[in-house]
Amino acid sequence: MAPLKQVVSSEGLFDMLREAMKELPVIAPAERKDQPGFHHFARLQQAEDFVPDYVTTTLPPKKAFFQPSETLFTFTTDQPPALELVSDTEHFVLAGVHPCDLAGLDALDLAYSQPPAEVRWPADRGLATVVGIDCMPDDYCFCSSVGTCLTRQGCDLFLTKVDRGYLAEVYTPAGDTMLAKVRTWEPTEADIRDAEQWRERKVERMTAHLEADPAEIADLLEAGGLAHLWKETAERCYSCGSCNTTCPACFCFDMHDEFDLSLKTGIRRRTWDSCQLLEFALVAGRHNFRQEREQRVRHRWHRKFLYLYRRLGRAYCTGCGRCSRACTADINLVDVTNALIAHARKAADHA
């Protein structure tokens, strides 16, 4: 069913955030004070700080639900120990989420809910009202290649820039409530056309493309024979893990305990982790099942485009381009993937 559509003015959008901020914290893209011109998802101090046409943030908005480092529970050293869950209970609004990042949240919803499901992520997700917003690509974006251009999953309200403001698509009662606080208009044909043209322009402007769709990429990874490409990529890779840390669809983590200074209480912490780090696949006796960097590089591509694609029915890549922007060695996911595709097709032609 098509969502209810309303038009809100540009000022109205800020009013809507202002209204929401009276009730709840609002996390949205704002300009970084330390890096002008760059944006990050942060709790807004004032609605004016929201930047609707922000460039992709370094860290994806998944951090609003799963912080890079978070406390799972506290413990005491009493006998028996007293354990207390630490969980967020505060509802909030997450605004200004691009379709690729909505796809990232959706991917994590799916991954964390696989049985046996964890409660933490979905519980935190339940606390948020999510407002999406459409965007224009930069040189790294390739969402049209992985089918996340039009993602609306998991959002309550979605905004597209039109001539006289924003076309708002209402997906849930929570989205409706937010929008109901400001003046809106019925969309005209021109508004609908504006929004459609925005989406067309977005695809037209996309310069980065994968040369195959996710289904074909999964097949060619499965077929293998790409060892030299993994090796070449590994020779450039520093194993810094930035690609994983910035990825909206990565969900691996580590857990460890910390005592406080009294040594009488402490916390169990969970932190984002990266399969590109050397220690990731260590087992007892210091053995490492992915000792070689090329194994880890291969694992990253296989996990994103093959293992999870087969298991959960979607590539764990949202086309946001963050990994390529963040890569300290300038390894571009699109370039490497296209090299894999080209090699596999050439090999198939020769066969």
Next chain:
Amino acid sequence: MPDRLVRAPYPMTKVFYRPALAQVLRVDQLTQSENLLALRMGTGEPLNHEPGQFVQVSLFGYGEAPISICSSPKGKEGFEICVREVGTVSGAIHDLEPGDWIGIRGPYGRGFPVVELEGKDVLIVAGGIGMAPLRSLVGHIRDNRRRYGRIIVVYGAKNPAAILFKNDLKVWFEDEGIELYVTVDSPDESWTGRSGVVTSIIRDLDLGSSASMNAVVVGPPVMYRFVAMELFRHGLTEDRIIFSLERRFKCGIGKCGHCQVNDLYVCRDGPVFRYSELLGRSEAVEVWAPEEQ
């Protein structure tokens, strides 16, 4: 109207990563580096595990580690784990005394296919600490002896001092329903039993022409392929060879990614696998090689 801004809550399921509490009932030193701990859940409830499953054991302040359950599900009171002192958590576990409290999550994972094995002959091959999870299987089989065919247990330890569960071995040795072979890789003067790696025993076994023989193998990484080669010689096929893998799980529920063997999460899809499931996957029991050119 603040609550209308709030989405309907996602359905609450199980895992919040907060362990349940359990108390140490007994600690038995099995060898210089391995202890057997009997535990009881703080709630007094049974653990309800399957042989081959594991629990995440928490020592608060030290962390959490996956440890296989080594008692039969039918245990009278609580359950048992066998812990080798290798890291921070296992080191702290070794300092535990009866009455101490620890955290337990689980049981997790896919255990041995005890139901599918019913009516069949089972060759159980244990190397080193691999005897721990297999003890739960042997216990289960002994508790339900009539449901299983011929049972052979081959157990190899590094040396006589490293032999685990000596009391159990004595009982199994007396048990007419179990053919037990114990071997050590490096015998000392006192050792009068067999010596050599487990494969030397398997080679000499008379498995008859039994087409219903299945092998369940748990041991150090080096052991698996050589045992498999001997089993192939006896006519067993990959689908009748069952392994249990050891990895360093963090979450235990297929989320954290640490135990991934290609597309498989050892913690959730295993730790028990048929060899047929592992063949063709790298990072499981064989030596890594770059994929075929």
Next chain:
Amino acid sequence: MEQPIFRAVELLDMAVEIELRGLEFYEACLARAEHPQVKQALQFMAKEEARHGEIFTRMKEGQVLYELPESYPGEMRAYLAGFVSDKVFPSAEDHPKAMSLDDTDRVIETAIEFEKRSILFYSAMKQVIRPSEGKIVEQVITEEHSHIRRLLALRKDLEGSGSTADEGRG
């Protein structure tokens, strides 16, 4: 069972292990041998085994060395040795039976028999080595073939020189 299970590097380890067993076997025979020419032939065999061991060790160079963790030092070798123990040469317990090699013809015949067994073993192993590393298995087999040729040449030499082996038989 035709799935890659072992790496070529591991096959080379097995080959080295087999050559070592050969060396032990011939040295055990040598300790019993009395006739000078039999001794000479056995010494040749032993030297050949040692030389081959070195060749196979050298072939390991340049191969990716990546090993499974051992639960104690020497574990991998114990399994490798156990695996090849009776594949080519008789195991050490059976040495006394094999030590009564009393003429050069029999020594050479036996040695050729062992080489043939080793070729059979390596050919069978090819089924469980990664196809991309099949070349290395071929090299090992070729090496064993050349070994047989050297043994045949040795036999011819001894025949030509009016072998004293016949005397030994008396």
